[in-house]
Amino acid sequence: MGDRDRLTFDEWAGRARPVSSGGLRIATYDVAGAPGPDDCAVTYLHGYPSCSIDVELVAGLLPAGTPVLALDLPGFGASEKPPGNAWSISACADAVEATWADRGVTETVLVAHDYGVSPAQELLARLAEGDSRVALRGVVWHNGGIYADLHRPTIGQQLLLDPERGAEVAAALTPELFRTGVEVTWGQRVPLDEFAVDQMWASMAVDGGVYRAHELLHYVAERRRFAERWAGAMESTTVPSWFVWGDLDPVSGAHMIERVQTNVPSARIHRMSDVGHWPTLEAPAECAAATIEALGG
Secondary structure (H helix, E strand, O other), rough: OOOHHHOOOOHOOOOOOOOEEEEHHHHEEEEEOOOOOOOEEEEEOOOOOOOOHHHHHOOOOOOOOOOOEEEOOOOOOOOOOOOOOOOOOHHHHHHHHHHHHOOOOOOEEEEEEEEHHHHHHHHHHHHHOOOOOOEEEEEEEOOOOHHHHHHOOOHHHHHHHHOOHHHHHHOOHHHHHHHHHOOOOOOHHHHHHHHHHHHHHHHHHHHHHHHOHHHHHHHHHHHOOHHHHHHHHHOOOOOOOOEEEEEOOOOOOOOHHHHHHHHEEEEEEEEEOOOOOHHHHOHHHHHHHHHHHHOOO
């Protein structure tokens, strides 16, 4: 798919269907057709600081007719971004469940990347506690901080996390600085996807989201707080798991997946030695293959 065949963020956002969750307007998307009552949908949970548009390349490689459901998590993309909102991973999981309820989804495969792995872990914990109306057929995980103690924030994220200067750093972000921040997490397989980076920036910039960049790093502290709950749910679940992982990711790369290999022996693991933090953009074919397998294809 060439750049001219891909949607810009503005075009992507123009296809959003609003769903209310926690008093916020959540942008949701039927990427490849709305799921029917008997369909097993694919549900995509995106990473920080991007949005659901990252699934576009993978969705295009799935069998025709596969329903792909995505949402911009609260504070991201075309979803509402009120300043000073009390952002939380629990609210993200609530937004996912509200999206499922809106579409009548009863069975799904979760695909989770980066920031999105935390609401995925929370959803697994809820499932284990019997607090879920949706059956999970499988979870496909892409580079994210599934173990809080192994997460290595980039220098830019460390600056944004500074309680005294974080807001100042967010206000000083430019497209050039943003591009540099993404580039340091990119692998070697393919050149940096400049088009994708431009759409990430556009998704952040809408409605002043750039100025919330420091607030949306709330997940770093939450991962430490809920480390036992979230890692435990992932390790103990009977839901089949696929890990399609870029080893070159400096944030959550080889050092993260090595613990998965030890702690989740039943997982199907596909490590990519030349891929960085963005598997859905750097290696969409491998991501699609795991998703198809999770669907039972």
